[in-house]
Amino acid sequence: MQFAVIYRPLLSLFCLFVILSPSLAQAFSSSExxxxxxxxxxxxxxxxxxxxxxxxxxxxxxxxxxxxxxxxxxxxxxxxxxxxxxxxxxxxxxxxxxxxxxxxxxxxxxxxxxxxxRYIGISRAGAASINSLAQLSQTGMTLLIAPGSYDFNGISKTMSVRKPPELDVPKALDYLLASQGDFFIYDLATLNYYLKNRDISQFQLHPDCCQQPQxxxxxxxxxxxxxxxxxxxxxxxxxxxxxxxxxxxxxxxxxxxxxxxxxxxxxxxxxxxxxxxxxxx
The missing domain is CATH 3.40.190.10 (Periplasmic binding protein-like II)
Structure with missing residues (x-):
């Protein structure tokens, strides 16, 4: 009984010390x-x-x-x-x-x-065939790109670019069809996955625009x-x-x-x- 009386305040003090010392609490769980x-x-x-x-x-x-x-x-x-x-x-x-x-x-x-x-390009059907980023810049087409995305080692400052927040493939395809952008670059496997549920005749792929497999x-x-x-x-x-x-x-x-x-x-x-x-x- 006398031990319990002494132990409880010590336990309370230890718990308070851990609460006030996040670094110590982290040390106890850092083994995981x-x-x-x-x-x-x-x-x-x-x-x-x-x-x-x-x-x-x-x-x-x-x-x-x-x-x-x-x-x-x-x-x-x-x-x-x-x-x-x-x-x-x-x-x-x-x-x-x-x-x-x-x-x-x-x-x-x-x-x-x-x-x-392998990253390729996609546009609305009927667009001119694009075989390089330089050619894309010359056409005046607007490139859709997500903020923070890879810029393929430098996109020309003269290129028209639109950066909708949190742009993903379904949104990009919708932007293309609504003429709120003209060109989108993304991984071939991912594009193929989403195009399975779309009318492919509305789009045109540009397999040689951007990147070889890597x-x-x-x-x-x-x-x-x-x-x-x-x-x-x-x-x-x-x-x-x-x-x-x-x-x-x-x-x-x-x-x-x-x-x-x-x-x-x-x-x-x-x-x-x-x-x-x-x-x-």
Missing amino acids: CIITMGYRTSERRPFIEQEPSNQGFYRDIYQAAAEKIGCKLRVVRAPKLRILRDLKLGNVDFYPGLHFSEERAQFAYFIPNGLSE AMYLGFSKKSRHFRALQNPYYRANLPLSPDNIPSVLAEDSKAYEFARALAIMDAEGETQRIYFNHFG
Whole structure:
């Protein structure tokens, strides 16, 4: 009884100390490994659906990779510019599909996820065939692009551009048909998915406008607590910066390295492709 009388005040004092010390409370729960994926609020089926389900290829592949290294996947949704800001700050660990650029390479490390992608153009039916971004600029057509989206290493300042907030594929197709934009550039696989439920005769595809097939990358935050890098002995400063030619490489004792290695093994063993076909057919 005397022990209980002494113990209760001590317990109360400890609880108060934890409440007033968030860093201490975090330390008690830091043993659990959580990798946070940030993505914009709009969906991109079949890669990712709206909240709260977040179902799709992204969740399945990255959840599988996280589990292989003893971690859990958490998904956070917000407008893309906010997610990119949080990626810079390390508030989210990675963005699931991020185009490489020298600007983004300052705050993100690019890891292949095992897929390839090809960005093509789409317009209303009857438009002139577009085979390059330079040609698009010369036609006077208005390009639809989401704020924070990849700009294909520089869109001409003379090009007419419209940036509706949280632009996704269904909205872009509606804008085209309503003549509130003339041209939209997006991943071929995703466009094909949404065009299955549209009258394809209303649109024209421009497969040679923008990009050859290339590897698909996630962008891992360099400010993440899971990230640590070492100097890359194979980096060549006289060559252009690219995912394969960067000044640093992942340290093998980091969770980011383990995550990248898990994705590489999934790709080599065919697991990535099985997950892909489950969603894309």
